[in-house]
Amino acid sequence: MRKITIAIDGFSSCGKSTMAKDLARRVGYVYVDTGAMYRAVTLYCLEHKLIADGKVDVDALRQQMDQIHISFRLNVQTGCPDTYLNGTRVEDRIRGMEVSAQVSTVAALDFVREAMVRQQQLMGAEKGVVMDGRDIGTVVFPDAELKIFVTASAEVRAQRRYDELRAKGEEASFEDILQNVQHRDYLDQHREVSPLVQAVDAVVLDNSNMSIAEQNEWLMNQLMQAARE
Ligand code: DC
Numbered sequence: 001m002r003k004i005t006i007a008i009d010g011f012s013s014c015g016k017s018t019m020a021k022d023l024a025r026r027v028g029y030v031y032v033d034t035g036a037m038y039r040a041v042t043l044y045c046l047e048h049k050l051i052a053d054g055k056v057d058v059d060a061l062r063q064q065m066d067q068i069h070i071s072f073r074l075n076v077q078t079g080c081p082d083t084y085l086n087g088t089r090v091e092d093r094i095r096g097m098e099v100s101a102q103v104s105t106v107a108a109l110d111f112v113r114e115a116m117v118r119q120q121q122l123m124g125a126e127k128g129v130v131m132d133g134r135d136i137g138t139v140v141f142p143d144a145e146l147k148i149f150v151t152a153s154a155e156v157r158a159q160r161r162y163d164e165l166r167a168k169g170e171e172a173s174f175e176d177i178l179q180n181v182q183h184r185d186y187l188d189q190h191r192e193v194s195p196l197v198q199a200v201d202a203v204v205l206d207n208s209n210m211s212i213a214e215q216n217e218w219l220m221n222q223l224m225q226a227a228r229e
Pocket of ligand 1: 135
């Protein structure tokens with residue numbers, strides 16, 4: 001079967017990463033979590049005091065963009081790639097509430113997006129890639145052979161993130177998380193640069209009431225069909 005490019009876009013916390021990771025592992029494709037890249041830039045901003053009261057020091061960040069190196073390295077224990085920021089593993093820190101609360105602001109900056117999109121296009125240049133994000137099917141790989149747009153209700157997504165944080169032993173309030181999910185949906189859809197929109201040729205997957213196994217099967221069928229065409 002020929003190798004193709006798979007773009008998985010959609011709202012935050014709707015299980016995109018889990019399904020994209022599983023699919024990549026099953027078919028031997030490279031998996032790229034583009035949200036992790038925007039999260040890593042946000043962590044860099046927090047660590048370098050480039051965010052204060054929700055405001056980014058845009059000039060300083062622009063100047064330091066070429067000092068921000070994001071890479072993925074396979075974690076042999078999980079079989080999935082971990083995110084590294086300037087050589088340090090940041091996989092856990094980029095998932096905390098502090099980064100989650102600020103990432104939409106950083107991801108809305110045009111020069112940040114340009115730098116990330118360039119890197120993403122290089123990472124997927126050889127095809128055989130599953131990339132998840134918000135603008136993969138519309139901006140990063142508009143010619144992707146398979147585009148999936150994933151969605152689920154805000155409550156279902158907040159519950160999933162709540163369970164995820166609790167499982168890691170982090171304190172979390174469901175109400176705060178729900179608000180964060182809704183706020184990020186709004187920002188993702190209303191930002192000026194590359195807002196979250198469904199590509200016209202994307203297949204929609206509403207997984208509010210689907211099990212992981214059902215999703216995986218659905219996805220595999222989509223892949224087989226797209227790779228055969
Ligand atoms: O998928 P996620 O929740 O880890 O994404 C984190 C943030 O990054 C989210 O607010 C949307 C943004 N993002 C983006 O703007 N473009 C992408 N391709 C991926 C994520």
